[in-house]
Amino acid sequence: MTTTITHWAGGAPFAGTSDRTAPVTNPATGAVTGELALASRADADHVIAAASAAAQEWGRTSLARRTQVMFAFRELLNARKGELAQIITSEHGKVLSDAMGEIARGQEVVEFACGISHLLKGGHSESASTGVDVHSKRDPLGVVGIISPFNFPAMVPMWFFPVAIASGNAVVLKPSEKDPSASLWLAALWQEAGLPDGVFNVLQGDKEAVDALLEHPDVQAISFVGSTPIAEYVYENASKHGKRVQALGGAKNHMVVLPDADLDLAADSAVNAGYGSAGERCMAISVLVAVGSVADELVARIADRTHTLVTGDGNPSDGSKEADMGPLVTRAHRDKVASYIDSGEKAGAKVVVDGREVQAQGAADGFWLGPTLFDNVTPEMEIYHEEIFGPVLSVVRVETYDEAVALINANPYGNGTAIFTNDGGAARRFEADVHVGMIGVNVPIPVPVAYYSFGGWKRSLMGDTHAHGVEGVHFFTRGKVVTTRWIDPANRPEGGLELGFPRNV
Numbered sequence: 001m002t003t004t005i006t007h008w009a010g011g012a013p014f015a016g017t018s019d020r021t022a023p024v025t026n027p028a029t030g031a032v033t034g035e036l037a038l039a040s041r042a043d044a045d046h047v048i049a050a051a052s053a054a055a056q057e058w059g060r061t062s063l064a065r066r067t068q069v070m071f072a073f074r075e076l077l078n079a080r081k082g083e084l085a086q087i088i089t090s091e092h093g094k095v096l097s098d099a100m101g102e103i104a105r106g107q108e109v110v111e112f113a114c115g116i117s118h119l120l121k122g123g124h125s126e127s128a129s130t131g132v133d134v135h136s137k138r139d140p141l142g143v144v145g146i147i148s149p150f151n152f153p154a155m156v157p158m159w160f161f162p163v164a165i166a167s168g169n170a171v172v173l174k175p176s177e178k179d180p181s182a183s184l185w186l187a188a189l190w191q192e193a194g195l196p197d198g199v200f201n202v203l204q205g206d207k208e209a210v211d212a213l214l215e216h217p218d219v220q221a222i223s224f225v226g227s228t229p230i231a232e233y234v235y236e237n238a239s240k241h242g243k244r245v246q247a248l249g250g251a252k253n254h255m256v257v258l259p260d261a262d263l264d265l266a267a268d269s270a271v272n273a274g275y276g277s278a279g280e281r282c283m284a285i286s287v288l289v290a291v292g293s294v295a296d297e298l299v300a301r302i303a304d305r306t307h308t309l310v311t312g313d314g315n316p317s318d319g320s321k322e323a324d325m326g327p328l329v330t331r332a333h334r335d336k337v338a339s340y341i342d343s344g345e346k347a348g349a350k351v352v353v354d355g356r357e358v359q360a361q362g363a364a365d366g367f368w369l370g371p372t373l374f375d376n377v378t379p380e381m382e383i384y385h386e387e388i389f390g391p392v393l394s395v396v397r398v399e400t401y402d403e404a405v406a407l408i409n410a411n412p413y414g415n416g417t418a419i420f421t422n423d424g425g426a427a428r429r430f431e432a433d434v435h436v437g438m439i440g441v442n443v444p445i446p447v448p449v450a451y452y453s454f455g456g457w458k459r460s461l462m463g464d465t466h467a468h469g470v471e472g473v474h475f476f477t478r479g480k481v482v483t484t485r486w487i488d489p490a491n492r493p494e495g496g497l498e499l500g501f502p503r504n505v
């Protein structure tokens with residue numbers, strides 16, 4: 001049984017007119033479970049028109065009303081998040097508890113956006129000049145586009161749309177074609193929460209849908225998350241069409257372990273951050289930099305832990321225990337990651353744990369690959385410099401702290417990094433030395449809380465505004481400064497002609 005996965009426009013499912021479709025699979029079984037509508041330009045125009053029709057009225061709706069809708073959405077999401085987690089697991093493959101974790105982090109942004117009244121307060125200066133007052137305000141942009149990757153079908157859209165909607169914009173979400181169903185569940189939830197039809201819309205599709213969003217004159221801003229080549233494409237093309245853009249790209253996150261670190265904490269963290277969600281996280285640790293004498297013991301402790309991990313169905317239908325790690329998202333992606341393991345072995349890295357040999361607890365046709373651990377990886381190897389985006393952890397051995405920092409700073413990506421040490425001075429120096437946007441100290445996946453902003457440096461983010469937090473509010477609004485003079489009959493200004501540039505007195 002396959003389901004038809006449509007767009008969502010103006011408060012209702014929209015089938016579209018294109019006859020192009022793509023199959024959606026359950027990665028744990030390999031079975032095709034859905035047929036996704038891929039938008040044509042005309043379909044995109046229809047969805048964007050629905051957003052345009054709703055944007056102005058929503059932008060003028062009172063903050064009190066907008067806040068009530070945000071709270072209602074938060075309550076519904078919190079009560080029913082189990083349904084969303086099932087959908088995520090069935091199309092992405094991550095285990096159910098991990099899907100719940102993704103939703104929890106997205107929900108934090110919804111909760112942040114519930115405080116939008118405070119966040120949109122402007123400034124006011126009385127008598128900035130004699131008899132003249134000045135105040136600032138932030139207006140919504142209108143229609144904004146969100147283009148999201150496969151690896152967080154709920155959380156990544158939720159980095160953006162709660163803030164965009166609370167700020168008074170109408171949204172068109174273009175989800176990944178690999179796991180598109182979460183978007184429709186969220187659309188229906190918004191409707192139940194009382195959001196006016198047309199404020200949240202979904203456009204399904206591939207490059208054609210993306211290009212339509214980048215080029216459409218009614219779309220004011222694009223928030224993109226995905227691989228770096230596509231982020232660069234989106235950044236260039238959306239900018240060319242006059243849009244505000246934040247385009248978050250790929251990553252190659254290093255975790256440095258100094259000799260004085262707590263090795264059990266470091267080994268647990270490396271395993272959790274390297275293999276959680278089968279390594280398909282932009283904040284996954286993919287390189288472990290072992291400094292000085294620490295390497296042999298650390299590699300041994302990580303290897304021991306990987307042998308206890310169960311790879312299997314993230315939501316087993318027979319009631320058996322949930323696995324630690326699910327399948328990869330598609331067969332093609334699974335095979336690509338396996339080919340990186342071949343490449344590392346050929347290049348001379350030591351295969352300490354080989355995920356190609358995994359005995360998965362699941363259907364024979366699932367897209368399985370177990371945790372893989374490489375030692376003695378060097379920067380010339382393909383497995384070091386490519387973003388693998390799978391359950392593959394590479395250990396690089398260096399002698400000094402300075403070598404570890406040099407490796408991180410030479411890397412073209414700058415999304416996340418972490419240091420494990422009990423030396424506060426070294427950690428403080430690391431924080432200053434690395435050219436990376438998000439840093440963990442004894443924390444392997446330092447995803448900022450919702451009231452800070454998420455974003456990397458270098459080829460991990462194009463644009464200058466990070467996601468959510470105050471930067472998110474700034475991205476989804478435009479500033480205005482109003483200079484006002486009201487005539488007070490008791491103290492009337494002199495007036496008269498004066499063509500010189502006005503001076504404040």
Ligand code: NAD
Pocket residue numbers: 147148149150151152156174175176177205206207210211225226227228230231233248249250251281282387389415456460
């Ligand atoms: P992707 O770049 O293949 O796809 C992302 C989005 O772009 C999807 O909606 C897709 O439909 C669209 N797209 C794909 N090819 C396109 C093309 N040629 N033209 C226009 N649009 C296109 O990324 P993915 O495989 O879905 O996700 C994994 C990548 O996302 C990894 O590189 C990962 O690091 C990155 N990511 C980054 C962050 C971050 O915060 N920096 C977060 C999550 C994921």
